[in-house]
Amino acid sequence: MKKKIILLSSIIGFILLTGCTSTNKYPSSEEQNKIAHLTQTGIHYYWHGGDLSKVEKEFFKGITLKGKYDVVENSFKEASLISPYRTDLRFSIASTQIIQKKTEDALNTYKDILAIYPDNFEAGILLAGxxxxxxxxxxxxxxxENLKKTHPEKTQTYLNKFENTDKNMxxxxxxxAFKVNDNHAIVILGYALGDNGVMKPTLIERLKQGLALHRKNPRSPIIVSGGVQKGxxxxxxxxxxxxxxxxxPSYLIYMDDQAKDTVGNALYSTEILANLAPKNVTLISSASHIRRGLSVFEEAASIKGLKLKYTNLVHLDYPTLKEAQKVSEAEKLVIYRDLIRTSGIWAYPGIQQ
Known part of the structure; x- marks a missing residue:
């Protein structure tokens, strides 16, 4: 209940700051409540899913919902119809479209924001990226080019971020496993547990790589990152x-048990790295995930003003290393999505970074 109250307060705060209806007035109390209810429904389904037939009946008559992200997208769309000038709702629509690989739809949503607010940097940089x-x-x-005219310094900062991320690809x-001679730390990224809290093979393979690296570097502290609870x-x-x-040794291991996703891994683990103050960090994950991991960890370190040199060690979740080196279009999009989220542009404004 407490979490729901906090979320509702956050949503209403955004309504008061950014909301207005098509008649250029603040939403009525009834409209605010409906927006808040729709938004809560959307973010609940984003995290947990639920009964699709129930929300079809309650909210989305005439719309066939194929999965939980349909509920998320349509929740924010319905809320945006009530208050079409609220950019936070439109950003949430676009973020959900990206998750569903509806990239063209997302680009059109960012264009819609720019049609209303031509100087909106966040919509512009997301559209560009x-x-x-x-x-x-x-x-x-x-x-x-348009962003350079309106936000020259900020645009150049993001162009630098994009360039660095492209290198990681x-x-x-x-x-x-390899030996690192200088001041060194190890970060092992988590993977979703089974319903009863048992580790899945992917996570065990990442830990095996961490153990092998520890044996080469027995003094290096180890951060284990992952805060999603199961069992x-x-x-x-x-x-x-x-x-x-x-x-x-237990004393070498530091736990980040708050992160709920890759962006969280980077932000929370970097807080620990700031205290440990290593010069070199080896990030361990699966081959399919490591490029995204490195991009967001480097961005998180940059935000904190840390000068860290990253290396990688992977669990090979491809048939061959040659195949693992290839980067799909879908992976590129997810890397850019999480880079931009880590930089401070929220995917779901006021709800989730």
């Missing part, structure tokens, strides 16, 4: 227990 990743260089270039993946335990908790049971 995603256009680039799907190969629409004309939209990318024209949008960047071409990194060489390491599958064998009453978090990823970080079971990861630490596994490492300790395999001979890693």
């Amino acid at each position: 995603y256009s680039k990743q799907i190969g629409d260089m004309q939209t990318y270039s024209s949008t960047i 071409n990194i060489q993946l390491n599958t064998e 009453g335990v978090t990823e970080a908790f079971v990861m630490k227990n596994w490492l300790v049971s395999n001979g890693v």
